Amino acid sequence: MAETDLDDLRAGVRELASSFPAEYWRRCDAAREYPEEFVRALTDAGWLSVLIPEQYGGGGLGLAEASVIMEEINSTGASTSACHAQMYTMGALLRHGSDAQKRSYLPEIAAGKLRLQAFAITEPDAGSDTTRITTFARRTPEGYVVNGRKMWISRVQHSDLMLLLARTTPRDQVARRTEGLSLFLVDLRAAGSAVRAEPINTMVNHETNAVFIDDLVLPADALVGVEGQGFRHVLSGMNAERILLASESIGDARWFLDTASAYARDRVVFGKPIGDNQGVSFPLARAWADMQAASLVRDRAAELFDRGETRGTDANVAKLLASEAAWAAANAAMTTLGGYGMAAEYDVERKFRESRLYLVAPVSNNLILDHIAGHVLGLGRG
Amino acid sequence: MNIVVLVKQVPDSGSERKLDPADNTVARAAADNVINEMDEYAIEEALTIKEAQGGEVTVLTVGPDSATDAIRKALSMGADKAVHVVDDAIHGSCAVQTSAVIAAALGQMEYDLVMCGAEATDAQLSVMPALLAERLGLPQLSGARKVTIEGGTAKVERQTDGGFWALEAPLPAIISTWDTINEPRYPSFKGIMAAKKKPVETRSLADLGLDAGSVGLASATSKVLDFAGRPPKGEGVKVTDEGDGAQKFVDYLAGQKIV
Numbered sequence: 001m002a003e004t005d006l007d008d009l010r011a012g013v014r015e016l017a018s019s020f021p022a023e024y025w026r027r028c029d030a031a032r033e034y035p036e037e038f039v040r041a042l043t044d045a046g047w048l049s050v051l052i053p054e055q056y057g058g059g060g061l062g063l064a065e066a067s068v069i070m071e072e073i074n075s076t077g078a079s080t081s082a083c084h085a086q087m088y089t090m091g092a093l094l095r096h097g098s099d100a101q102k103r104s105y106l107p108e109i110a111a112g113k114l115r116l117q118a119f120a121i122t123e124p125d126a127g128s129d130t131t132r133i134t135t136f137a138r139r140t141p142e143g144y145v146v147n148g149r150k151m152w153i154s155r156v157q158h159s160d161l162m163l164l165l166a167r168t169t170p171r172d173q174v175a176r177r178t179e180g181l182s183l184f185l186v187d188l189r190a191a192g193s194a195v196r197a198e199p200i201n202t203m204v205n206h207e208t209n210a211v212f213i214d215d216l217v218l219p220a221d222a223l224v225g226v227e228g229q230g231f232r233h234v235l236s237g238m239n240a241e242r243i244l245l246a247s248e249s250i251g252d253a254r255w256f257l258d259t260a261s262a263y264a265r266d267r268v269v270f271g272k273p274i275g276d277n278q279g280v281s282f283p284l285a286r287a288w289a290d291m292q293a294a295s296l297v298r299d300r301a302a303e304l305f306d307r308g309e310t311r312g313t314d315a316n317v318a319k320l321l322a323s324e325a326a327w328a329a330a331n332a333a334m335t336t337l338g339g340y341g342m343a344a345e346y347d348v349e350r351k352f353r354e355s356r357l358y359l360v361a362p363v364s365n366n367l368i369l370d371h372i373a374g375h376v377l378g379l380g381r382g
Numbered sequence: 383m384n385i386v387v388l389v390k391q392v393p394d395s396g397s398e399r400k401l402d403p404a405d406n407t408v409a410r411a412a413a414d415n416v417i418n419e420m421d422e423y424a425i426e427e428a429l430t431i432k433e434a435q436g437g438e439v440t441v442l443t444v445g446p447d448s449a450t451d452a453i454r455k456a457l458s459m460g461a462d463k464a465v466h467v468v469d470d471a472i473h474g475s476c477a478v479q480t481s482a483v484i485a486a487a488l489g490q491m492e493y494d495l496v497m498c499g500a501e502a503t504d505a506q507l508s509v510m511p512a513l514l515a516e517r518l519g520l521p522q523l524s525g526a527r528k529v530t531i532e533g534g535t536a537k538v539e540r541q542t543d544g545g546f547w548a549l550e551a552p553l554p555a556i557i558s559t560w561d562t563i564n565e566p567r568y569p570s571f572k573g574i575m576a577a578k579k580k581p582v583e584t585r586s587l588a589d590l591g592l593d594a595g596s597v598g599l600a601s602a603t604s605k606v607l608d609f610a611g612r613p614p615k616g617e618g619v620k621v622t623d624e625g626d627g628a629q630k631f632v633d634y635l636a637g638q639k640i641v
Contacts, residue, residue, distance in 0.1 A: 008574050012458065016568040046571035059571055 017076040039083045043112035048086045056106035062306035067247035074251025085117035096225030096233040118162035120150040131177040137166040143220040150211040156197040183230035239315035246322035253291040256329035260336040283332035290325035316368040323358035383437035385428040388498035391452035395503040406606035417452040420499025422566040457577035458569035464582045474599025481513035486590040500558045511558045521551035527562040
């Protein structure tokens with residue numbers, strides 16, 4: 001897509017996102033409320049279905065466009081964490097689902113009638129070490145029966161459908177530990193008490209849960225892709241997720257820098273704007289440079305993804321650099337605003353909390369460094 | 383129901399606006415140029431009527447090349463097509479001259495209704511509906527806060543300081559709308575993408591059969607002779623409260639005819 005078209009997308013989504021003022025986000029944050037109106041507005045205007053192909057009623061765009069959309073939304077001070085997964089979770093279904101699954105779900109997701117924005121992978125005893133999950137889907141004549149426990153599963157209470165990764169063959173019975181995992185599409189509306197979500201209170205306004213799965217009966221056609229190949233099926237989706245979350249961090253960095261720079265120009269202490277002091281301006285300038293670098297790596301990762309050439313490294317590095325740039329900007333903004341940075345009505349403390357999350361989610365930056373050490377530098381892995 | 387909505391690109395009323403000292407016209411080059419905010423309400427109303435009754439919404443604008451941004455905004459909201467009158471000779475035209483250009487363009491279009499914002503936020507003359515009504519021999523229903531189209535009749539509530547006037551006129555007619563009439567929609571993702579494929583016809587003065595000498599600064603009926611920036615904000619009035627602060631405050635407000 002040409003640069004001018006990307007500019008149109010930026011301008012369009014920015015106009016909509018800007019209609020939700022800081023007061024709105026402050027209110028949602030204080031009450032730990034799901035931003036229903038914001039998510040509804042983005043959904044109705046089609047912004048969350050841009051990655052779904054046009055034949056299923058979506059926007060038919062690539063990750064390059066989707067990433068600037070996410071960046072732009074967060075640059076207004078909004079937070080897309082309540083709904084970003086609606087954009088990319090369907091990717092596993094799109095790439096690995098059957099024609100029947102795609103035909104029956106994607107148009108409804110594109111129309112905003114079905115919410116697929118929960119993805120149950122991590123467990124209390126298996127975080128990033130995915131192959132150690134123990135949630136098990138036992139084969140029956142009719143389909144599967146699933147039992148297990150999942151942790152940090154976001155937006156379950158605001159989803160109609162949930163993707164679920166479970167073992168279908170125990171880890172000690174497969175040739176490779178990445179085998180024997182399978183991906184399922186769970187209709188939460190039909191699951192009843194077999195899937196129970198228990199909210200976890202966190203320092204950010206983000207609906208996340210411990211999920212208990214007890215004798216969940218799934219029909220055979222709930223399986224997405226090939227039985228036993230679920231781990232492979234979720235990998236490309238993880239790359240998309242990381243590139244999009246990198247974009248949100250870049251948007252956060254922009255917001256911090258805009259907000260802090262405006263404050264540093266206006267706030268006069270000892271007869272001059274505080275931004276004239278290099279102790280204030282240099283950390284902001286440094287964060288800006290970090291953000292530019294992250295943005296270029298993000299662009300490259302998205303471009304490769306759209307060409308079908310994604311490597312985990314590109315997506316991971318984009319996420320690493322972007323989350324660190326946002327965090328540098330967040331800290332510089334906190335320092336710039338001084339005591340006012342702590343005051344809720346200046347919004348910096350809220351965004352500070354929100355941007356901190358991405359240093360450890362959806363994957364810890366330490367694990368990204370470990371990935372680079374092992375996969376790129378040929379060093380031993382921790 | 384075919385509706386033509388008149389759209390004008392103006393410098394953003396939210397940022398500093400300047401005149402060009404070379405010829406005392408609006409300095410567009412350095413300005414953040416946007417669609418006239420009031421026009422968005424007219425577009426919204428036209429789209430609402432179209433969605434209920436069918437037909438097409440066409441955007442008509444007179445302005446420089448950069449006015450395509452305003453056109454694209456209107457198309458991304460949902461208008462079907464656009465006509466852009468662009469000609470260097472139009473630069474500096476007064477409202478009377480501009481109305482002749484718009485009337486000529488409308489003369490080449492088919493419409494049941496012409497709609498526009500009640501004013502443009504740059505010059506704030508609010509005369510275009512009247513000028514066009516006179517030139518085209520159409521009824522004008524200006525300053526609407528509510529519009530109802532039934533059969534061949536347009537009914538509006540014309541907003542006034544104390545209430546409203548109930549007006550009605552046969553179609554075709556010209557209606558201008560205030561920002562009290564609706565809440566303009568934001569362009570959707572698909573609206574933005576679709577706008578790129580919608581037809582935009584460009585017309586010159588020659589296409590409209592107009593003589594270049596009849597428009598432009600040289601023959602304008604009104605000209606800006608001089609201008610000055612807004613004076614810097616004064617110190618304001620400080621009232622020392624000696625037990626009578628409230629009275630002094632009220633006296634001040636009364637003196638300013640605020641209360």
